[in-house]
Amino acid sequence: MxxxxxxxxxxxxxxxxxxxxxxxxxxxxxxxxxxxxxxxxxxxxxxxxxxxxxxVDHLMGEVIMAEGGVLKLMYGRLKVGEAAATPLIRQVKATIPEGPITIMDCPPGTACTAVESIKGADACVLVTEPTPFGLHDLKLALEVTRKLKVPAAVFVNKHGLPGPDIQQFCDAHKIPVVGKLPIDRSIAEAYSRGALIAEDARFNTTFKKLRDWALSEAGR
Ligand code: SF4
Ligand code: SF4
Structure with missing residues (x-):
């Protein structure tokens, strides 16, 4: 500060x-x-x-790390009353230990927090849904990744909703669509049980394609 x-x-x-x-x-x-x-x-x-x-230093929160098997989870916790999360995100990123792969779950939208999270990434997956709101945000997020020179691909959530054609938009803007997850009640049910949808055999190929794209963009 x-x-x-x-x-x-x-x-x-x-x-x-x-x-x-x-x-x-x-x-x-x-x-x-x-x-x-x-x-x-x-x-x-x-x-x-x-x-x-x-x-000068200003204590605005803490960086927390948890371990489970081979995975490490890191996140920042803002102190109550602090409004700006960007410096804390920067600190979380600076604390990430050397490792083979880091996945950052970004905040939605294109606010400073999202920009800070995307900055320096090898690749960025833009998760969207076929609604007017989803398409609007996708356009803005795409602009951010282009400005930051981070390769981007799109993953469509709730595919099948009667909304804008995300595939058509991506084709017109030459962005790969690396996966589509259908709108399906069983996915929401699995999520509320705490199950990992990526482990559902129906979606193995979908998530493998997403992983392969990210790894190839990262040169792994
Ligand atoms: S946001 Fe940037 S320019 Fe504004 S007071 Fe903080 S460090 Fe200075
Ligand atoms: S802190 Fe520096 S920039 Fe700000 S008013 Fe004073 S002299 Fe000007």
């Missing part, structure tokens, strides 16, 4: 202008930083002409 050295600050207002998150206010006699709004992007300290801003 930025910390302003009042003895160096000339109240020029640069930090306020560059902060996309309105986390800095420049008052007639001081600069105020609203830590709850800050995303820790570093722009203000980088662009302060007086070198008056330093970055």
């Amino acid at each position: 930025p910390q302003v050295d009042a003895s160096k600050c000339t109240l020029c207002g640069n930090c306020r202008k560059v902060c996309e998150f309105h986390a800095i206010a420049v008052l007639p006699k001081e600069v105020m930083v609203f830590k709850e709004l800050c995303h820790g992007c570093g722009a203000c300290s980088m662009l302060c002409p007086e070198d008056a801003i330093t970055e």
Whole structure:
């Protein structure tokens, strides 16, 4: 988090202008930083002409790791009252141990948290559903992966709903569709029992195709 050295600050207002998150206010006699709004992007300290801003640690949550067999699960838990999850996601990513494969489950949409999660990935699977809302979000998410230069493929959930034709959209934009999971009550029932749908023999091929695409994009 930025910390302003009042003895160096000339109240020029640069930090306020560059902060996309309105986390800095420049008052007639001081600069105020609203830590709850800050995303820790570093722009203000980088662009302060007086070198008056330093970055200090701020405890905003914790990184948790659990192990089960050969799998490790890591996640971040925000402290109650903290609003910006991006720095915590960055910290979770920085703590990931070296291993053969890392799968990151991203937040939906295209907010900073999703962008931070996708950044640096070898490949990204965009899970969507054939609804107007799903297609709208897919278009935005695709734009993000293209800007971040991360190869993307689409996985259609609830395939069979009478909505927009996701396959047609993907064909027109040259994005591979690596799987379709039908809208089927038994899937929801298995999910609510805690069963893994990937272990259902009906969908073996679907999930293998998804895995093979991701591994080949990652050069494995
Ligand atoms: S950019 Fe630096 S000098 Fe200018 S108001 Fe912000 S802290 Fe002060
Ligand atoms: S680190 Fe980024 S988000 Fe935080 S106050 Fe500075 S410019 Fe704003």
